[in-house]
Amino acid sequence: MITTSGLTKIYRADRSRGREVTALDGVDLHVREGEVYGVIGQSGAGKSSLIRCINLLERPTSGTVTVAGQDLTALAGRGPRAGKELRRARSRIGMVFQHFNLLSTRTVQDNVELPLEILGTTGRDRSRKALELLDLVGLADKAGAYPAQLSGGQKQRVGIARALAGDPKVLLSDEATSALDPETTRSILQLLRDLNRQLGLTVLLITHEMDVVKSVCDSAALMERGRIVESGTVGELLATPGSELASALFPVGGDASGPDRTVVDVTFHGEAATQPVVSQLARTYNIDISILGAAVDTVGGLQVGRMRIELPGRYEDNVVPIGFLREKGLQIDLVDNPADPAVPAVPAGPAAQALLVKEGAK
Amino acid sequence: MTWSETQPLLSQASWDTLYMVGWSTLFAVVGGLPLGLLLVLTDRGGLLQNLPANKVLGQVVNVARSMPFIILMVALMTFTRSITGTTIGREAAIVPLAIGAVPFFARLVETAVREVDGGLVEAVQSMGGNTWTVVRKVLVPESLPSLISSTTTTIVALIGYSAMAGTVGAGGLGDIAIRYGYQRFETQLMWITVAILAVVISVIQFAGDFAARSLHRRGGRSGPAPRLRLLRAEEPAAAAVDKVA
Incomplete structure (x- = not known):
C-alpha cells in the first residue's frame, strides 16, 4: 500500500x-x-x-x-x-x-x-x-x-x-x-x-x-x-535472534548470579509455548536451571512467552543443552554475563546464529 | 468665542477627522493585509518563498515607515494632486494618510500572521489545500483577534496623523487645535479638541479590544505548544536545518 x-x-x-x-x-x-x-x-x-x-x-x-x-x-x-x-x-x-x-x-x-x-x-x-x-x-x-x-x-x-x-x-x-x-x-x-x-x-x-x-x-x-x-x-x-526491536518489545530482566554461568533468553511462540521444556532440559542433562525472569504477553496479537534462564558453567559447557532447546523449536539468545569477562560478546546477526546452531549440533 | 460659535466648528471638525481616518483605515487594511501576508509567505520557509521579492518588499516597507509623516505628506503632494486634483481638504489628506498607514498595518499583519501555528498550515496542506486555501482558511481566521487589535492600533495612529494633516490644510480636529488653540490663544478650545480626541480614541480602543477579546475567548489555542513559525512544507531546507542543528 x-x-x-x-x-x-x-x-x-x-x-x-x-x-x-x-x-x-x-x-x-x-x-x-x-x-x-x-x-x-x-x-x-x-x-x-x-x-x-x-x-x-x-x-x-x-x-x-x-x-x-x-x-x-x-x-x-x-x-x-x-x-x-x-x-x-x-x-x-x-x-x-x-x-x-x-x-x-x-x-x-x-x-x-x-x-x-x-x-x-x-x-x-x-x-x-x-x-x-x-x-x-x-x-x-x-x-x-x-x-x-x-x-x-x-x-x-x-x-x-x-x-x-x-x-x-x-x-x-x-x-x-x-x-x-x-x-x-x-x-x-x-x-x-x-x-x-x-x-x-x-x-x-x-x-x-x-x-x-x-x-x-x-x-x-x-x-x-x-x-x-x-x-x-x-x-x-x-523470531529474529538478537533483534533489538524484539527485546525492546518484549523485555525480560535479570542478571547472572555470578561468574561461570551461562544466561540465555528463550523465546517461544506458537506450539512451542506449551511444551515443558525447562523440566525436560533439567532431566535430560541433569543440570540445575534457575529462572531469572519470565513473562507471557500478547504482542501485536501474538501470544508470546520469553524467559531468561541461567545454566551452570560457561557457554562452552552448555553447548549441548542449548542445542537441545533449539531442536525444540525455541529461539535462544545468549546474554552477556557481565560478571564473567571471559565470555566474549556474542556477535549478532545470522552468522552468529549459524555458528551457534553448528556448535549445538555437535 | 461662545459655544454657539464653536459648536458647529467642532462638530464639522470631528466629522472631518472621522471621515479621513475612516477612509484611510479602509485603504490601509485593503493594502496592508495582502502586503503583510506576502511579507510572511515570501520569507525563508514561507509557502511562496521568494527571497529577492521579500527583500524588496521589506525595504519598501522600511523606507515608508521611517519617513516622518509630515515629510511624507509634503513629498506626496504631486501624487495627491494627480489623484484628487487638489492638495487641500479632507479628500486630499486621505491619500498620504492611506499611503503612510499601509506599511504600518502591513508590519502589524506580518507579526500577527507569524504567530499562527505552522502545524495548522501543514494540516491544511495534508488535506490537499493550496496556498490560497491556507491563507483563507488558516492564516487570516486564526490571526483574526490579532488583526483586529492591529486595526485598532492603526486607527489610533491615523487619528494622530490626521491631526498633523490638519496643519497643512486638511481640516479636522488637529486643524482646529492648531489654528484656534495655538495661533489665536483660544486655549479652552484647544483643550476641548484634545478632550474630544481622547474620547474618540478611548471608544475605538475599547471597541477594538472588546471585539478581539470576544473572538479570542471563543477560540483559544488548539495545541499545547505553538510551533516555531510558518514553515513552508515543500522546501523547508533552511528552517529545518536550524531546527536540527
Missing part, C-alpha cells in the same frame, strides 16, 4: 558552506494493505521526515514514494509548489498530528468539514458526513464545541475524524499519542485499531513509545540515524 525505495532527505542551509543534515538515508519501507505499521525511533532518527515524505509535505532529495499504486514523487514535478494532482492525492491520505492542529476559531464540526470544503463537497453533504464521522469517533455530542473546550484525547478524536473525511485508504499518524496521558493513549490506539479493522484502513504510525507498537502494530520498523535498521512483522521480529 505504501512503498518507499531509496528515500533520502538531505537538509541544506541555503548559504552556509557544506552544512548538511541527512535526515533520511536510503529508506526502503513496505507497508502492506490493511496493516498497522509502526516506525519507532528516538527523536532525531528521521521519523518525522519519513512520514512527511510519504505525502510529500517534504520533498525527498531522492528516491520514490508509492501510495496505493500511485507514484507520488512523479506527481510532485520539479517546482517547489504542490500541483493539482499531488494535492488530490494528498486528500486521499489522512494525517493525524501530535499537537492535533485543529483550527481554534472553528467548531469541532467545522474542523471536520474543512477537508470536505477543500474537496468542494456541498454544504448539506459536508455536515452529514462530518456528523457521521464524529459519531464514529464517539464525539457526536461535541459537534458545536470549540477545540479549546475539549480534552487532549477528544481533540485527537476530532483530528482522526478530520483525517477520515476524505475517505482515505491510508492514515498517517505523526506521534498521535505522544501528547496524551497513558489512559487516553490506550483509548486512541484502540480507536485506530478499530478503524483499521472496520474500514480496512492502512495505518502508518511513527512513535517513540514502544508500548504503542506493542499494543497496535502488525509490523514495525526501527529507525536510527535516518536508516531503517530492523523491520518486519511482529512475529518475524520476535
Whole structure:
C-alpha cells in the first residue's frame, strides 16, 4: 500500500558552506494493505521526515514514494509548489498530528468539514458526513464545541475524524499519542485499531513509545540515524535472534548470579509455548536451571512467552543443552554475563546464529 | 468665542477627522493585509518563498515607515494632486494618510500572521489545500483577534496623523487645535479638541479590544505548544536545518 525505495532527505542551509543534515538515508519501507505499521525511533532518527515524505509535505532529495499504486514523487514535478494532482492525492491520505492542529476559531464540526470544503463537497453533504464521522469517533455530542473546550484525547478524536473525511485508504499518524496521558493513549490506539479493522484502513504510525507498537502494530520498523535498521512483522521480529526491536518489545530482566554461568533468553511462540521444556532440559542433562525472569504477553496479537534462564558453567559447557532447546523449536539468545569477562560478546546477526546452531549440533 | 460659535466648528471638525481616518483605515487594511501576508509567505520557509521579492518588499516597507509623516505628506503632494486634483481638504489628506498607514498595518499583519501555528498550515496542506486555501482558511481566521487589535492600533495612529494633516490644510480636529488653540490663544478650545480626541480614541480602543477579546475567548489555542513559525512544507531546507542543528 505504501512503498518507499531509496528515500533520502538531505537538509541544506541555503548559504552556509557544506552544512548538511541527512535526515533520511536510503529508506526502503513496505507497508502492506490493511496493516498497522509502526516506525519507532528516538527523536532525531528521521521519523518525522519519513512520514512527511510519504505525502510529500517534504520533498525527498531522492528516491520514490508509492501510495496505493500511485507514484507520488512523479506527481510532485520539479517546482517547489504542490500541483493539482499531488494535492488530490494528498486528500486521499489522512494525517493525524501530535499537537492535533485543529483550527481554534472553528467548531469541532467545522474542523471536520474543512477537508470536505477543500474537496468542494456541498454544504448539506459536508455536515452529514462530518456528523457521521464524529459519531464514529464517539464525539457526536461535541459537534458545536470549540477545540479549546475539549480534552487532549477528544481533540485527537476530532483530528482522526478530520483525517477520515476524505475517505482515505491510508492514515498517517505523526506521534498521535505522544501528547496524551497513558489512559487516553490506550483509548486512541484502540480507536485506530478499530478503524483499521472496520474500514480496512492502512495505518502508518511513527512513535517513540514502544508500548504503542506493542499494543497496535502488525509490523514495525526501527529507525536510527535516518536508516531503517530492523523491520518486519511482529512475529518475524520476535523470531529474529538478537533483534533489538524484539527485546525492546518484549523485555525480560535479570542478571547472572555470578561468574561461570551461562544466561540465555528463550523465546517461544506458537506450539512451542506449551511444551515443558525447562523440566525436560533439567532431566535430560541433569543440570540445575534457575529462572531469572519470565513473562507471557500478547504482542501485536501474538501470544508470546520469553524467559531468561541461567545454566551452570560457561557457554562452552552448555553447548549441548542449548542445542537441545533449539531442536525444540525455541529461539535462544545468549546474554552477556557481565560478571564473567571471559565470555566474549556474542556477535549478532545470522552468522552468529549459524555458528551457534553448528556448535549445538555437535 | 461662545459655544454657539464653536459648536458647529467642532462638530464639522470631528466629522472631518472621522471621515479621513475612516477612509484611510479602509485603504490601509485593503493594502496592508495582502502586503503583510506576502511579507510572511515570501520569507525563508514561507509557502511562496521568494527571497529577492521579500527583500524588496521589506525595504519598501522600511523606507515608508521611517519617513516622518509630515515629510511624507509634503513629498506626496504631486501624487495627491494627480489623484484628487487638489492638495487641500479632507479628500486630499486621505491619500498620504492611506499611503503612510499601509506599511504600518502591513508590519502589524506580518507579526500577527507569524504567530499562527505552522502545524495548522501543514494540516491544511495534508488535506490537499493550496496556498490560497491556507491563507483563507488558516492564516487570516486564526490571526483574526490579532488583526483586529492591529486595526485598532492603526486607527489610533491615523487619528494622530490626521491631526498633523490638519496643519497643512486638511481640516479636522488637529486643524482646529492648531489654528484656534495655538495661533489665536483660544486655549479652552484647544483643550476641548484634545478632550474630544481622547474620547474618540478611548471608544475605538475599547471597541477594538472588546471585539478581539470576544473572538479570542471563543477560540483559544488548539495545541499545547505553538510551533516555531510558518514553515513552508515543500522546501523547508533552511528552517529545518536550524531546527536540527
